[in-house]
Amino acid sequence: MKTLIPGDKIVLRPYRMEDAAVILQGASHPTLRRLTGTQATFTLEQTEKYVARQADADDRAGFIIAEPETLAALGEVVILDIDPDNRCAHIRITLFDEIHLGKGYGTEAMRLAVDYGFRVLKLHRIGLDVFDFNPRAIRVYEKIGFKQEGIQRDTLFYDGEYYSSILMSILEDDWREKR
Numbered sequence: 001m002k003t004l005i006p007g008d009k010i011v012l013r014p015y016r017m018e019d020a021a022v023i024l025q026g027a028s029h030p031t032l033r034r035l036t037g038t039q040a041t042f043t044l045e046q047t048e049k050y051v052a053r054q055a056d057a058d059d060r061a062g063f064i065i066a067e068p069e070t071l072a073a074l075g076e077v078v079i080l081d082i083d084p085d086n087r088c089a090h091i092r093i094t095l096f097d098e099i100h101l102g103k104g105y106g107t108e109a110m111r112l113a114v115d116y117g118f119r120v121l122k123l124h125r126i127g128l129d130v131f132d133f134n135p136r137a138i139r140v141y142e143k144i145g146f147k148q149e150g151i152q153r154d155t156l157f158y159d160g161e162y163y164s165s166i167l168m169s170i171l172e173d174d175w176r177e178k179r
């Protein structure tokens, strides 16, 4: 993704190497780590390699969710595991700071990325999984047109307890209906 995709509250833009510090901040935040099921810890060097991979990889389309005026990084949304034969992929999203949650950024970013997936990448299906203790994310996905497909039991072991995840997907027909 070379260009900027404009929205109202946010824009989607390509990754920049200086985003690594704020990505690392998000990946170290206890609430965000739990909501995304992040177990590993990362160094700045590893995070910079992650940023470099986003630009090179051809099986994914990653976007930084950015503030429209300053283009400061607020989060990321990544279409990954793109399978051109079956026209399917997965998607994941996170904002990098708890103060950004609940302001409509996630809904808009997800909608723009899903539009990109169907319109530009010509996908047929986009799937994701979300932990059952994350009603805000589930609400965002359902607003956009994702449907629940089933539950995977005990996929996450976090702070001594098991949690399940919900599989969701949106097909191109679901997306057309919501437009």
Ligand SMILES: CC(C)(COP(=O)(O)OP(=O)(O)OC[C@H]1O[C@@H](n2cnc3c(N)ncnc32)[C@H](O)[C@@H]1OP(=O)(O)O)[C@@H](O)C(=O)NCCC(=O)NCCS
Binding pocket: 032, 035, 036, 075, 093, 094, 095, 096, 100, 101, 102, 103, 104, 105, 106, 107, 108, 129, 130, 131, 134, 135, 136, 137, 139, 140, 143
């Ligand atoms: C998930 C995430 C991307 C959503 O983005 P966001 O900007 O916070 O969400 P929005 O403000 O666009 O929308 C939140 C919606 O959930 C609703 N909501 C908030 N808390 C809720 C709750 N406890 N139960 C049900 N709905 C809830 C809001 O009312 C809003 O819906 P509405 O527009 O119909 O009123 C963001 O919260 C995030 O990054 N969370 C941390 C990481 C994460 O959970 N990633 C997803 C992993 S699968």
